Amino acid sequence: MREVVIKALLVDPSNNSPVVLLKDRDSRKALPIWIGDSEAISIAFGLQSEDFPRPLTHVLMKEMVENLDAKIDKVIIKDYQDSVYFASVYVRDSHGDVMEFDARPSDSLALSLRSGCQIFVADEVFDSEAIESPFAEEDEFHEFVEDDLNLGEFRRWREEVTEREHDSEDA
């Protein structure tokens, strides 16, 4: 098992779907996980530490868990079968007991951003599904994520991809 961090939120132009890149500290590889639009918005706001005007779903979930004297302990991407990732969210209650919840990676990642908990990936999953970072240099990757990833960019990407799709449909 290895710890990863969310290094980028991109849009896959082949299917117009948001992708999260999970980067291992000790390698140049990243694990791409395709997610839904609403989870992407939640993750984008979480990455920017911005608040949405009204409580987003994962903020509400975290509030409920914490008000019940528990906390999100960690999330693990545990398995990959037939193009589907399987994750677990671990919740620690007030007695220190830890419960495991079967979850989709998108919910798990959105919760980890809200709660600040660690994200782990099973070695078998990372070894078989991780790809070379799309950035030639680690610095370039870092710069891209630190400086350029913001909500405005994210929205612009989505609009551009949508426009391209419309154009190709009209052609």
Place this chain on the structure above:
Amino acid sequence: MREVVIKALLVDPSNNSPVVLLKDRDSRKALPIWIGDSEAISIAFGLQSEDFPRPLTHVLMKEMVENLDAKIDKVIIKDYQDSVYFASVYVRDSHGDVMEFDARPSDSLALSLRSGCQIFVADEVFDSEAIESPFAEEDEFHEFVEDDLNLGEFRRWREEVTEREHDSEDA
């Protein structure tokens, strides 16, 4: 305050957005609440008592609350300001204490379907925002919801509306 039930999940053709109709037992009026696509899918599966292959967000939220010895007690649509509805979700813990969480109506309604809890609307909100039921007869309304509302229909509506939009853009 009055109790309402989710009577229909439709698509508003003017903006291609899913709408939930909340119907009061004692009147012909219904309160329309516009929601996002992912919440609509969650509500559609909840209305059909169908399970999604992987845990949907609100199923995960309900599981966490119940495993922490608490339950979703009720939800209330409390206010409407500048075209935004405000709701609260009430959670009862193992000591019987009830906590209130500020929430969007879409999360509140999706949670109520999963937990089976009651939905209430503040009288001021219902009186000012409810519309006449789009169905001439109560029987017609009932028949539509009971017999015709299913996921296939929902998906077909969305596709039709999307096609119409594309057609009008091309025109």
